[in-house]
Each structure stands twice: as structure tokens, then as C-alpha cells.
Amino acid sequence: xxxxxxxxxKRDDHIAIVTLNRPDQLNTLNSTLMSEIEHLxxxxxxxxxxRVVIFTGAGKHFCGGADLKEKRAPxxxxxxxxxxxxxxxxxxxxFMMDQIxxxxxxxxxxxxxxxxxxxxxxxxGEEKCMAGFPESxxxxxxxxxxxxxxxxxxxxxFAKEMIVLGKNNGAQTLLKWGFLSEIxxxxxxxxxxxxxxxxxxxxxxxxxxxxxxxINHVIGxxxxxxxxxxxxxxxxxxxxxxxxxGIASFFEKRDGNFKGN
Numbered sequence: 024x025x026x027x028x029x030x031x032x033k034r035d036d037h038i039a040i041v042t043l044n045r046p047d048q049l050n051t052l053n054s055t056l057m058s059e060i061e062h063l064x065x066x067x068x069x070x071x072x073x074r075v076v077i078f079t080g081a082g083k084h085f086c087g088g089a090d091l092k093e094k095r096a097p098x099x100x101x102x103x104x105x106x107x108x109x110x111x112x113x114x115x116x117x118f119m120m121d122q123i124x125x126x127x128x129x130x131x132x133x134x135x136x137x138x139x140x141x142x143x144x145x146x147x148g149e150e151k152c153m154a155g156f157p158e159s160x161x162x163x164x165x166x167x168x169x170x171x172x173x174x175x176x177x178x179x180x181f182a183k184e185m186i187v188l189g190k191n192n193g194a195q196t197l198l199k200w201g202f203l204s205e206i207x208x209x210x211x212x213x214x215x216x217x218x219x220x221x222x223x224x225x226x227x228x229x230x231x232x233x234x235x236x237x238i239n240h241v242i243g244x245x246x247x248x249x250x251x252x253x254x255x256x257x258x259x260x261x262x263x264x265x266x267x268x269g270i271a272s273f274f275e276k277r278d279g280n281f282k283g284n
């Protein structure tokens with residue numbers, strides 16, 4: 024398919040570089056970009072030459088999360104629930120890609136952007152990169168099946184801190200928690216990601232991909248027992264007064280006044 028918001032470079036060393044390309048909008052995830060990422064993972068299912076996929080962002084940031092400015096036509100509740108399934112679906116598809124996946128995090132990866140990097144196999148960040156899940160500050164739960172991914176990466180204590188407080192966490196904190204594999208200078212980020220990728224691209228692809236799948240199934244065996252409901256939880260929180268206050272306070276750059284309504 025034709026991609027409007029994705030740049031795809033397939034190299035001759037079995038490595039592909041995928042760049043989220045809405046820099047003027049901080050690469051925020053509108054419905055078109057989310058659909059394109061989902062289709063991209065399906066395209067890679069048929070690609071037996073690419074062994075490693077690097078995800079990064081055009082411009083200053085990896086991804087600013089969901090596009091809160093995108094206007095969505097009113098619809099009945101069932102249609103809203105169906106529409107919300109694309110987020111969890113695309114994160115699952117990234118997580119289950121056959122290829123080894125690496126997130127090269129430039130600038131910030133927030134909300135849905137942090138979900139994408141959490142679904143990758145490895146994360147390399149530039150010195151001033153940040154990642155966080157602001158959902159709780161906006162009055163909503165963290166959905167997109169991301170909660171177990173974060174717990175698997177950094178453990179329950181740090182996961183609670185990262186998700187419940189909704190703070191933006193700097194590179195050194197992310198490295199200490201185990202969220203990042205390493206930190207590099209900004210100008211060396213893509214170069215290092217490619218160097219890192221070559222280690223895996225040079226491996227025999229069949230056992231490498233089998234091992235990845237086995238590890239993913241081991242750590243995620245119970246995830247769906249819980250996370251099948253996160254879209255429903257999101258639909259509930261989207262109807263609260265706290266959600267309206269959270270989004271208003273975000274755009275007005277002030278602290279929210281939450282009342283549990």
C-alpha cells in the first residue's frame with residue numbers, strides 16, 4: 024500500500040528503517056498513521072529478506088502519542104468500542120513481528136508512542152530522550168495492552184511509578200529501570216541502532232525468529248487473561264468528568280483538579 028505518514032528504507036544488509044513521518048505534529052498517532060503501522064506489520068509478514076526493523080521518528084520526537092486534536096465523528100457506543108481496537112491490535116502486531124525490532128528513540132516517546140517502543144525487542148535512546156505514559160494525568164487508563172509490556176520490561180514497582188504517576192522519565196532513569204538498552208549521543212542514534220541491528224541481521228534468521236517468538240510467548244502467556252478488557256476500561260474512563268478536566272488542563276498547561284467523577 025501507499026504510505027502517507029511512514030518512510031520505509033529497506034537496506035541490502037537485511038535491515039529496514041521505518042520512520043514515523045508527521046514531524047510537524049510530533050508524529051502523533053492519528054487514525055491514518057495507526058492504520059498504516061498496522062498494515063506495515065502485515066507487509067513485513069511476507070518479507071523474508073528483512074531480519075531487523077528499526078523504528079524511529081522524523082524531526083525532534085519519536086512520537087507524541089495519540090492525536091488528541093483529531094476530530095472523530097460521533098457514533099454509537101459499539102462503534103466507538105470497535106474503533107478503539109486498532110490501538111491494541113497494532114501494538115500486538117508490533118510485539119509479534121517475526122523480525123527483531125529496535126526502537127531508536129529521538130526526543131520524546133509518550134502515550135501511544137511509548138506503547139510502540141515498549142512492544143519492540145530493544146530500545147536505544149539518545150541522551151535527552153524521554154518516555155512516559157501521561158494517560159493517568161488525563162483521567163484515563165493506560166490501554167493498548169501496554170501494561171503487561173511495561174511490567175515485563177521494568178518490573179512491577181517501576182511500572183507502577185511510570186504508569187500511575189504519568190511523568191516523563193529521562194534517559195538515565197529509563198536506563199536504570201531497564202527500559203533502555205543503552206544511551207548514545209543524539210547525532211549517533213541511528214548509526215548505533217544500525218550497528219546494533221547488524222548483530223542480529225547476521226544471525227541465522229530461522230532460529231533467531233523462533234527464539235524471539237518463544238520468549239515473547241513465555242513472558243506474555245497470561246497477558247490476554249487480563250488485557251482483553253483494557254479497551255472497555257478506556258471506554259468507561261472516556262465518559263468521566265475527570266477525563267474532560269484532564270484534557271482541558273493538558274491544553275491549558277495547568278494542574279488538573281480531579282474529583283473521581
